[in-house]
Amino acid sequence: MAGPLASLKVLDFSTLLPGPYATMLLADMGAEVLRVEAPDRMDLTRVMPPHDGGVSTAHGYLNRGKSAISLNLKDEGSADRIKALVAEFDVVVEQFRPGVMDRLGIGYEALKAVNPGLIYCSITGYGQTGPYKNRAGHDINYLSLAGVSSHCGRADSGPPPMGIQIADVAGGSHHAVMGILAAVIHRQQSGEGQYVDVSMTDAAFALNAMSGAACLAGGQEQKPESSLLNGGSFYDYYQTSDGRWLSVGSLEPQFSSRLCDTLGLEKMKSFALSQNPEHQVALKKALKDAIATRTLAEWQAVFSETDACVEPVLTIAEAAEHPQLKARDMVILVDRGDGSQQRQIGFPIKFEKTSCRAEWIGKNLGADNKKYF
Structure with missing residues (x-):
C-alpha cells in the first residue's frame, strides 16, 4: 500500500543534512521527491566517508527513495526548465542563503506565478529576516545562540560538542516537515499555497521547552548541573x-x-x-x-x-541489535540498485493503514535527467 503522502510531489534543491533529511522523511512517507543538484558543485555528502559499495553512506541514507537530476541553475534556460517542472509539483524545498533563489529566477514569487498552489519551504540557519539572515553558521553555532548549549554539559568543563546535529535535524528537518504538512492541510482547505520560512536557530530555541519556560516566565536561568534533568540530581x-x-x-x-x-x-x-x-x-x-x-x-x-x-x-x-529496536523495524534493508541491499535506519513512525518504505538508496548524480528533461 502507498505511503500517506503518495499524492505529494516535492522538488528538492537542498544539500548536506537539514533539507535532505526533511525530504527523506517525506519520501519515506510516500512523496515523490525529485532532487536537483549542481553538476559542477558536488554535495559533500556524496563524497563523505565512510563508503559502502563505492557510495557514501551519508548520501545513500539521506537521499533514499528520491529521483535525481543535475542542472546548473546559473545556465541560460535553467529557470525555464524549473518552471516547467514546478507546474506539476506541490512543494519546493531549498536551503540557499536568503535571496539566492530569487537571483536565479526561481524564488517563491517567480514559481508562485507558475503554480499558485505551490508550497515553498526555505531552510536556513537564521531565517529570512533579522540581522543574522545572511550570516554563515553550523549546528554548534545555532545551539549556542539559541541558549541550548548554555545548560548542557558539566559545570567544570562547559558545553559538549553533541554527537548528533540537534539544530539541523530536530530543528531544521523536523520543523520543515511539520511546516510543509501544515501548509498542505491549509491548501486543502483554502486552495492557497504559501511560503514556509524555517530557521534552525528558531527551532533550536524552541527546543529549550521546560528550561525556556522557567527562564522566560519564571526568571530562572538554568545552568549546567543545576536542575533535575541536566546533572543536578542523581538522574x-x-x-x-x-x-x-x-x-x-x-x-x-x-x-x-x-x-x-x-x-x-x-x-x-x-x-x-x-x-x-x-x-x-x-x-x-x-x-x-x-x-x-x-x-x-x-x-x-x-x-x-x-x-x-x-x-x-x-x-x-x-x-x-537491541531486541526492542529490531521489533520496531528500526533497521531496514534498502536496494542499492544492483540487486544487493544496504542496512539503514528505518522510519520512526508506524502507520496502521499506510506503511512507509524506502525503495532505493541515494542515486548517482543526474541519474534521472532523461526522465525529466
Whole structure:
C-alpha cells in the first residue's frame, strides 16, 4: 500500500543534512521527491566517508527513495526548465542563503506565478529576516545562540560538542516537515499555497521547552548541573568497572526505591526524593561507587528483570541489535540498485493503514535527467 503522502510531489534543491533529511522523511512517507543538484558543485555528502559499495553512506541514507537530476541553475534556460517542472509539483524545498533563489529566477514569487498552489519551504540557519539572515553558521553555532548549549554539559568543563546535529535535524528537518504538512492541510482547505520560512536557530530555541519556560516566565536561568534533568540530581550517567556507562533515570518514588534496593542503598531512599543539593551529591557518590563495582553486562543482567528506569549506554551498532529496536523495524534493508541491499535506519513512525518504505538508496548524480528533461 502507498505511503500517506503518495499524492505529494516535492522538488528538492537542498544539500548536506537539514533539507535532505526533511525530504527523506517525506519520501519515506510516500512523496515523490525529485532532487536537483549542481553538476559542477558536488554535495559533500556524496563524497563523505565512510563508503559502502563505492557510495557514501551519508548520501545513500539521506537521499533514499528520491529521483535525481543535475542542472546548473546559473545556465541560460535553467529557470525555464524549473518552471516547467514546478507546474506539476506541490512543494519546493531549498536551503540557499536568503535571496539566492530569487537571483536565479526561481524564488517563491517567480514559481508562485507558475503554480499558485505551490508550497515553498526555505531552510536556513537564521531565517529570512533579522540581522543574522545572511550570516554563515553550523549546528554548534545555532545551539549556542539559541541558549541550548548554555545548560548542557558539566559545570567544570562547559558545553559538549553533541554527537548528533540537534539544530539541523530536530530543528531544521523536523520543523520543515511539520511546516510543509501544515501548509498542505491549509491548501486543502483554502486552495492557497504559501511560503514556509524555517530557521534552525528558531527551532533550536524552541527546543529549550521546560528550561525556556522557567527562564522566560519564571526568571530562572538554568545552568549546567543545576536542575533535575541536566546533572543536578542523581538522574545521570555512571561508569561501570569495564569503562562503559549506565543511565539512571529513576526519578519517581517507585523507581528510585527499586534502584536503592537493587544496589544495597536502602538507607538512601529518602535522599532520592530530596531537593536538598547535599543529599543529591551524596546519593550520586553512592551510586557512582556502587555501579563501578561491576561490568556493564553484569548490570544489564541485574536490571533486566527490574523496572527501575536503568538502561545501558549502547553504541549505535549495539542499539541496532537491541531486541526492542529490531521489533520496531528500526533497521531496514534498502536496494542499492544492483540487486544487493544496504542496512539503514528505518522510519520512526508506524502507520496502521499506510506503511512507509524506502525503495532505493541515494542515486548517482543526474541519474534521472532523461526522465525529466
